[in-house]
Structure formats: C-alpha cells, structure tokens
Amino acid sequence: MSINNTATEKLFQSFTAGGLTLKNRTVMAPMTRTFSPNYVPNSDVAKYYRRRAEGNVGLIITEGTFISHKAANGYERVPAIYGEEALAGWKHVVDEVHAAGGKIAPQLWHVGSVRKEGIGPDKTIPAYSPSGLYKPGAANGVAMSQADIDEVVASFAQAAADSKAIGFDAIEVHGAHGYLVDQFFWEGTNQRSDKYGGSLENRARFAVEIVQAIRLxxxxxxxxxxxxxxxxxxxxxxxxxQTPEELATFLSLLSNAGVDVFHASTRRFWLPEFEGSELNLAGWTKKLTNKPVITVGSVGLDSDFTSEESADLGGTSNPTGIEGLLTRLNNDEFDLVAIGRALLVDPEWVNKIQHNKDDEIAQFNKDALMTLS
Structure with missing residues (x-):
C-alpha cells in the first residue's frame, strides 16, 4: 500500500497556531494507559512518550491526566496533574520529549459521573456531575452545586498554569466522550434548571468558564x-x-472564550457529519470557526473500536492506507491529523509513512496494550 510522496507532502509541512509551532501536521492522540503507579508518571512513561517524539510525531497529546478536584479521577494508575510528585514526573516526561525534538501537551481531565466510588486517591468520594446522571435515566453520584462548579473551574485553571510552569508546550481540555465537561454539553446528562442547563448556550457555559479561567x-x-x-x-x-447552525453556535462560544485549536473526535474520520456534505466533524469545525482543527478517528487502521472494546481500545486492526485522509488534508478540510492506536503499537508510524515504508507498519491488537513500548 505505497503512498505517493506528493500526497504526503503537506502532512510533513510545519504548522503554527496559537503560539505553537510544529515540525509537521501529525499528532499523537491521547490514550489512557494506566501505567502510572500512585498516579505519578514514572520513567517508563517518559520513555514511552520520548519514543513517539523520536518517531517524528509533531505534537504529543498525553493520556488524560486528572485535575485536583476530589472527584476528578475515574481509574486507577492514571496520572494526576497536581501535587509535587506527579508534577515532577511530568517535568521528566516533558524534558525527555523536548530532548528528542518533540512538542507535548497534557490532556486535562475530569471524568464526572463515569467515576465509581472505590477509585482513588480518596476512595470515599462519589462521582460529581451536572445532574447526578451517568446517562439518561441512570443516576450515579451527586449533582454539582455552584461551589462545586467554581472549584472544578479553578482546578482546571491551576492544572493549566502548572503545566505551563513545568514546560509543556500547550494544554488540551478534555471536553469529549461523555466525561464531565461533555456531560454539561449533553442534554441527556444535563437536566439542570439554572444558568448551566437548558439551552445549548447555557449547557456550554461550564466549558466557557473553564477556557476563560485557563486563559487568565x-x-x-x-x-x-x-x-x-x-x-x-x-x-x-x-x-x-443536529445541524451545522447548532454546531456554529456551540463552537463560537468556545472560540470566543479563548480556544486556539479544536480537536474534533470521531470514531471514523471518513464519515460525513451532516447530510448534504462530505465534510467530517473536523471539516465543519474549520469551516465554521476558521481556526486550526485536528481530525482523529481510526487513522491508519482498517476498523474502529466497538462499544464492547472502547474502554481498553481493544480488538485487532490491520494497517490500512491513508489516501482518503491525505486527500482531505490536501483539500484543507482540516490542519492536523491525530493518530491513536496505530501510533500506540508502532512508535515509528510517522517515519514509516514519510519514508514510504508503510508496508512495515505493525498490526494493532490487544497485546499492544499490556506494555509501554
């Protein structure tokens, strides 16, 4: 499955956005690994990220790293982004990535009602979410008060400030996939009757406040x-x-709050988002905001993950061509391309694509999840 070098030329052009200059258009997508004992990223984690930097990835976005709010975490052995020990661990990660010529951003994360009691650091804390719902009709945890909301907003801002202080090149807010920020967006989990519920503008208010606080x-x-x-x-x-008009309203709120780059997460990058257009979600996002956009969704693999496998990125997928992706990139549908499982199993994925060695790319399977490699 050889790729024409002319087709890949734009993928390997430098790119600048919001004060961030990248050597190419490739991004490592955030993927939870649970290899941080006591919530601290260790030397193995640093080596793992350095290998992707050595493999020529333009920007590494780390696995979700949980902020300091008492209910932010939902999984054992994921890294925190607060406290002296965890921040020192991340500083080592940053230094290793920079030494290899890479750029890196942490993904700041609060899981909301995905959390279950019994998960640390404080195992007694219940889940916190907009309305105490995990999904429509399914309760879990407690509904957040205004004081809770203010505390979470402040925790995101502090995590961002700490990230900048230890040398990260940017930050990413995790506002997707049914975690806390997304639970405010989603009518199914946001049944509030105050200024954070009801209209799309109100449901986006929590995220807007987070972005504004981070910017400050x-x-x-x-x-x-x-x-x-x-x-x-x-x-x-x-x-x-449901419509491009609704998406325009949603994105404008975040853009005006201070977002520099949007990361539009889909399960399959090649699927159109709305009827009547071939644009995917990233394409629509760029069209509506004119801001830099990252696309993501089963890049370089012949199948996406299924509902049964989504929690651990499992299953088996074979390498596949990215000609359709390159066509979209070359048509300026989006600016950057995030690679997930394909890059997890093969740290040299980017180099192999650039040097026309894509027939050497490794197959993805569950075994790849068992070690940091």
Missing amino acids: AVGEDFPIIFRFSQWKQQDYNAKLC
Whole structure:
C-alpha cells in the first residue's frame, strides 16, 4: 500500500497556531494507559512518550491526566496533574520529549459521573456531575452545586498554569466522550434548571468558564486545545448538534472564550457529519470557526473500536492506507491529523509513512496494550 510522496507532502509541512509551532501536521492522540503507579508518571512513561517524539510525531497529546478536584479521577494508575510528585514526573516526561525534538501537551481531565466510588486517591468520594446522571435515566453520584462548579473551574485553571510552569508546550481540555465537561454539553446528562442547563448556550457555559479561567491563568500566548465529540461512551449515536447552525453556535462560544485549536473526535474520520456534505466533524469545525482543527478517528487502521472494546481500545486492526485522509488534508478540510492506536503499537508510524515504508507498519491488537513500548 505505497503512498505517493506528493500526497504526503503537506502532512510533513510545519504548522503554527496559537503560539505553537510544529515540525509537521501529525499528532499523537491521547490514550489512557494506566501505567502510572500512585498516579505519578514514572520513567517508563517518559520513555514511552520520548519514543513517539523520536518517531517524528509533531505534537504529543498525553493520556488524560486528572485535575485536583476530589472527584476528578475515574481509574486507577492514571496520572494526576497536581501535587509535587506527579508534577515532577511530568517535568521528566516533558524534558525527555523536548530532548528528542518533540512538542507535548497534557490532556486535562475530569471524568464526572463515569467515576465509581472505590477509585482513588480518596476512595470515599462519589462521582460529581451536572445532574447526578451517568446517562439518561441512570443516576450515579451527586449533582454539582455552584461551589462545586467554581472549584472544578479553578482546578482546571491551576492544572493549566502548572503545566505551563513545568514546560509543556500547550494544554488540551478534555471536553469529549461523555466525561464531565461533555456531560454539561449533553442534554441527556444535563437536566439542570439554572444558568448551566437548558439551552445549548447555557449547557456550554461550564466549558466557557473553564477556557476563560485557563486563559487568565496562562496568558494570551499559551495554546489552548479543546477536544469535543458528538458521540459519548454512554451512547455512540448521541449528538450535541443536529445541524451545522447548532454546531456554529456551540463552537463560537468556545472560540470566543479563548480556544486556539479544536480537536474534533470521531470514531471514523471518513464519515460525513451532516447530510448534504462530505465534510467530517473536523471539516465543519474549520469551516465554521476558521481556526486550526485536528481530525482523529481510526487513522491508519482498517476498523474502529466497538462499544464492547472502547474502554481498553481493544480488538485487532490491520494497517490500512491513508489516501482518503491525505486527500482531505490536501483539500484543507482540516490542519492536523491525530493518530491513536496505530501510533500506540508502532512508535515509528510517522517515519514509516514519510519514508514510504508503510508496508512495515505493525498490526494493532490487544497485546499492544499490556506494555509501554
């Protein structure tokens, strides 16, 4: 499955956005690995990210790293982004990536009602979410008060400030996939009757406040990436926005708040988002905002993950061509391309694509998830 070098030329052009300059258009997508004992990224985690930087990835976005709010975490052995030990661990990660010539951003994360009691650091804390719902009709945890909301907003801002202080090149807010920020967006989990519920503008208010607080904390020149999705882990068919007009309203709120780059998460990058156009979600996002956009969704693989496998990125997928992706990129449908499972199993994926060695790319399977490689 050889790729014409002319087709890949744009993928390997440099790119600048929001004060962030990248050597090419490739991005490592965030993927939870659960290899951080006591919530601290260790030397193995640093080596894992450095290998992708050595493999010529333009920007690495880390696995979700949970902020300091007491209910932010939902999984054991995922990394925190607060506290002296965890921040020192991340500083080592950043230094290793920079030493290899890479750029790196942490994904700032609060899981909301996905959390279950018994998960640390404080195992007694219940889940917190807009309305105490995990999905429509399914309760879990408690509904957030205004004080809770303010505390979470402040925790995101502090995480961003700490990230900048230890040398990260940007930050990404995780506003997708049915976690806390997305639970405010989604009518199915946001049944509030105050200023955070009801209209799309109100449901976006929490995210807007987070972005505004981060902007104040990091200054004007530090890049803010925002990841969003239509689909939820609770419902793959869910949609925040049914029409381009609704999407325009949604995106304008975040853009005006201070987002520099949008990361439009889909399960399959090649599927059109709305009837009557071949544009995917990233394409529509760029068209409506004129801001840089990252596309993502089973890049370089012949199948996406299924509902049964989504929690661990499991299953087996074979390498496949990216000609359709390159056509979209060359048509300026989006600006950057995030690679997930394909890059997880093969740290040299980017180099192999650039040097026409795509027939050497490794197959993805569950075994790849068992080690940091």
